[in-house]
Amino acid sequence: MNKKQFLMIGLLTVTCTCLKAQNDALPVYLDENQPIELRIKDALSRMTLEEKTRLSYAQGKFSSPGCPRLGIPELWMSDGPHGVRAEVNWNDWGYAGWTSDSCTAFPALTCLAASWNTELAGKYGKAIGEEARYREKDVLLGPGVNIYRTPLNGRNFEYMGEDPYLAAEMCVPYIQGVQSNKVAVCVKHYALNNQEVWRGHIDVQVSDRALREIYLPAFQAAVQRGHAWSIMGSYNKVRGVHATHNELLNNKILKGEWGFDGCVITDWGAAHDTYQAAMYGLDIEMGSYTNGLTSEAEFGYDDYYLGKNYLKMIKEGKIPMEVVNDKAARVLRLIFRTSMNSQKGFGSMNSEAHEQTAYEIASEGIVLLKNQSSKKKAALLPIVPEKYNRILVVGDNATRNLMLGGGSSELKVKRFVSPLEGLKKRLGNRIEYAQGYTAGRPIYGNAENIPQSVMDSLRNDAIEKAAKADLVIFIGGLNKNHYQDCEGGDRLSYGLPFGQDELIEGLVKANPNVVAVIVSGNAVEMPWNNQVPSIVQSWYLGSIGGDALADVMTGKVTPSGKLPFSYPVKLEDCPAHHFGQLSYPGDSIKEEYKEDILVGYRWYDTKKIAPLYPFGYGLSYTTFDYSKPAATSKTLTATDSLQISLKVRNSGTVIGKEIVQLYIGDEECTLLRPQKELKKFCKVELNPGEEKEITFSITPDDLKFFDDRQQKWTVEPGKFKAYIAASSADIRGTVQFEYK
Template sequence: MKPIRYLFSIPMMLSGLSLFAAKELPAYMDESLPMEQRVEDALSRMTTQEKINMIHAQGKFSSPGVPRLGIPDLWMSDGPHGVRAEINWNDWGYSGRTNDSITAFPALTALAATWNPTLSFEYGNALGEEALYREKDVMLGPGVNIYRTPLNGRNFEYMGEDPYLASVLVVPYIKGMQQNGVGASVKHFALNNQELWRGHINVNLSDRALHEIYLPAFKSAVIDGDSWTIMGAYNKIRGQHACHNEMLLNKILKEDWGYKGVVMTDWGGAHDTKEAALYGLDLEMGSYTNGLTSESEFTTDDYYMARPYLEMLEKGELPMSTLDDKARRMLRLNFLTAMKRNKPLGSVASPEHYAVAEQIGNEAIVLLKNSPVAKGGNPLLPLSPDVKSILVVGDNATRDLMKGGGSSELKVKDNVTPLAGLRALYGDKVKYAQGYRAGKPMYSHVEQIPASVQDSLRAEAVAMAKNADVVIMVGGLNKNHQQDCEAGDRESYALPFGQPELIEALQAANPNLIVLLLSGNAVEMPWADKVPAIAQAWYLGSMAGKSIANVVSGKVNPSGKLPFSFPVRLEDNGAHSFGAISYPGDSINQEYLEDILVGYRWHDTKKIPAHYSFGHGLSYTSFDYGKPVASAKTIGSDESLTITIPVRNTGDRDGKETVQLYIGDDKASVLRPLKELKGFEKIELAPGEEKTVNFTITPDALKFYDDKTASWIAEPGKFRAYIGSSSTDIRATVPFELK
């Protein structure tokens, strides 16, 4: 049980402390003084042992403060989508408390699909308030690793395939959280783009790919978001583990970006005392475990940055300056979080937080397809209010999708499932058939379901489908091992548990079929041409059923846009097109051979159409893009160009549209993508309403990273601005020239 914090949070704890109150506070306790003065004062009072204690764990989710000086312990929690239930002090079992149920917010792929920075801020703030209530100082999230392959088990925790989109959305999340005195821990730095062999796979890639694709969101988190902590990745980069990687942590993060915060390991991510001391690691968590499931006889005093570090310091094998730098960073973090007075009290599972979760879900759902069943008819969605019978099919319609997944598992106070949400709206019109069985949510292995069971469930659902006005199939993936789950990648691009056969059988029985995919990854859809309505509905957390019912009924007009591409086949994805050495590697090394051509950059440049493009998302209304106007035809190296374009709602419903700006370089000295996202704006329009969207293009938006000079370059020449509703639905093109 976590100790109660006093730390003078009530002004001098009444008259009992009046004598102490009259005494002058030490400088490190005086919040009116500059941060660095407080840090240096505290550091000067600490012993070497106290500094060592501060830089490694003392339990599963805690690191020590300095009790002698009244500096409190730090307390952390998974994860990026909600505050995890309380874990035992020194094993991975749940402590069985009854007061740790919370709000599950939508997964970060869903947040990315909103393309809405305002909602990202509200997300971070609400999660920060829940962390405060649970007395957490650091939340282990958000994640911004780039979506490189649809097989990555943790893609649902990240913000998609585009570095610009992730960069824009991560900053307000961090600011919203940290305004509450709860530190964000942006993860996993860097190149943790698969779970298979994650603890040792050595990633090799070009400097261009590193700087153009995989680092920008982290850079924005540090420079624009001021994230107080960064979590290292498990994998190696160019032969050195990411949690003590000289190039990544010392050169790029701390020297080039000027980072003053704390670099912590992922749990068990440290491997060497000397490297940890010299190459940028500040806080070691979870060593001598595999991150989730195993224990050992070693204590936290045996960690790499504990007794072994102290012994090397005492022998003169490492300079004391390395320890002082780490202690300074830990003190800053402590003063911003655990030791900060006058923080708000926080709240948990409140109506306000449920409203935030529901609103994010409303704007996250992506309408992929919505066609009439018969020629000349209306699309299936939104459902007609006259519908008399609805059959809901699918394990995901009733499943608790907050269970499983690894460290993102959540214990929720309320869970509105898709079936419950639809029944709340349509009552006894709704019938249910499971259709398929997915098995228990398990971290390290898979429950095998007999084929006879799946056949029986399918037959039952198909028989019921024949008598329904409309069938809603709620399928996709879930948090089982080798689906969307930590520590195991997917083994197939196809939907599991016989869902493709179930979908085709349902469509044959009843053409009025809607498929809702709940997942954090793209899936193969050989059945898509036969299904009139398809929506990507993600993992939407506590209020998932409400958001789904809102969109299905038309109460909410869908406005989500895909944050990653859906390839037709797995081989159409860039990472998979070069064979096993590119993904998953040879178990030791891996080469990022698609280089900078990740996601839509690959599909565009190689002319390999995606099934559903990056940025794609339909609406129940329609939007007309007018003629763009540019402020100039040429710009200089220190000038900017403004493009304005009118957008009108030409339908009969209120709707939101995300207007996207891409830039392409007509001719360059290096390979460049056909186009790259460089701006977007989400606008809301009433029927017939028109708004003008403004984009400002600076020379920075035209640059590429030059490996030879280790700098960003914009080459003079001709460029094009592409403005549209997705990466392939381009409505206007504006040529211009950089002089």
């Protein structure tokens, strides 16, 4: 039993003894055998107005209070979503300097999404939830499910790609896994937080269709299927009102239509008005007057919007008691589910099982983008050690600890296996290293300026060594410095920073046998794409990432990841950038999502713009043959379901996993619809020569669109087409059917 649990049990024992002596019965709110709603009602009946309102704002950087008089404990929160952040000081953003707060870093959520493996998503959630529980955290701030709208967004690495269906399917088991430990998720950032530039005030204008079809489905799945216990309100405005206390988002949709019974918690510093916070759905206010970054030097916690001003407005009759009681009830419900839940267990930290889970996610999320071969020359991957005497590894990311930087997702890890270390384990003394470029220190702020003479020297050294090597492995990309993949600032350009494009082109000229490994949470420009024979999209792979990357590159693991977002050839091809500055990043005040529902592959398909690498794309070391798909019927009605089946065969020589995707296109509609939309997928493992049958079930819900003329989801009678695909651009078979 840890100290906090011991003290809590002691406090509850004393409280129960005193109250039992008074009432000769255990208070209902303390009796976990009673229904939770009865416990909440009983607790509210015993609380003063001051105690109810005090539940709704912070008492420290990552803590909000309970009700000490009644023995109701506080809530403790921690940043996620890729690991449990190191302990932060009580009243400022400095690290506390603990020696017991190192964690397992799991791969970034883009990597999880790229695995397309819902079972792994559940294992991810369960493992990180165990680490949060061990650290005595009640709320883990994640997962992030905002849609990937532009490759410049600094926080895309924390999210699950451009498709709402994929994000929904991956976040639900993650949520269930975390909360099985009696740790609440706090799904973020609700909603439309699709950029970091001007994030605190940019006013997003978006159609009802795009809101419902693209930007809200993952949040809805998190609430209605994942049963998330808390949601984080985002910094930005939506239609003129800050999202964290937005009547449409919180009251009408989240708590009204979706029936959310948990807490809306601010992002740190995202509240701006007492009346709106009280009336429009905010339940717990964190980090106000700090913008999430500075200290509480000038303000006390009672100065928060839901502090003394909230209490004053209630006493003046400006805020009804039903609002106060609803807010307090939601916080109590969260406390009873987490910190006051005697079934919550003890958790575990940095276990072999957690490292194995991190490894599995990393190895299944890595995407092989290119692996060119010819009649005269075999593909460079997988690496056959015996073919090479000298292998040169080049790049700052080969050795860099990429758990540092990035903002609130920064992690202090117990163990870090770099890509260079992982490759050396498998390839031994064949490996030589040249840095090639430097990105400077991992800092949160302006990028460090590196003298050009230093960059020239590093580049020239790498190119000279490349000319003498048998194989060159470049490991670069982004690195969580500011203006790269980092909270608080978007990328400044689509191209790679630190002269990496020039370096890659120099390496290829010196030696045509180059494998480029791009470490990032975003697509990057690849002017050298046609020159480099093998390209790997690696993500921020966590503590054990070096081992996973090395195993994929050497063939111990066959790559099976597929892109969760499209790779545009140039930035102007991306829909958010096609319509000019007002569409992204806005005019500093307002922003219009002019691409509407045509986000990601929906845009490229419909506008017939070829991406560099399409959504759902990824190569393997083996090959997969698809049979012709067949449907159980040519028609579908409102009360029916329709099954589509096909067989997939591994026609190669090594075991592998294939992600079979099903898209549906509406052939006839009175409103614009994308050419096709992802509706189902299945990841299947096959031995060489093995064949398996896959069946997808289609219902009328899979055909629906949001009709903003009627303000409801609907499906029109007519012709539809189901596409069986290996990616959004690789259609293996189609089935036509009619909805009547």
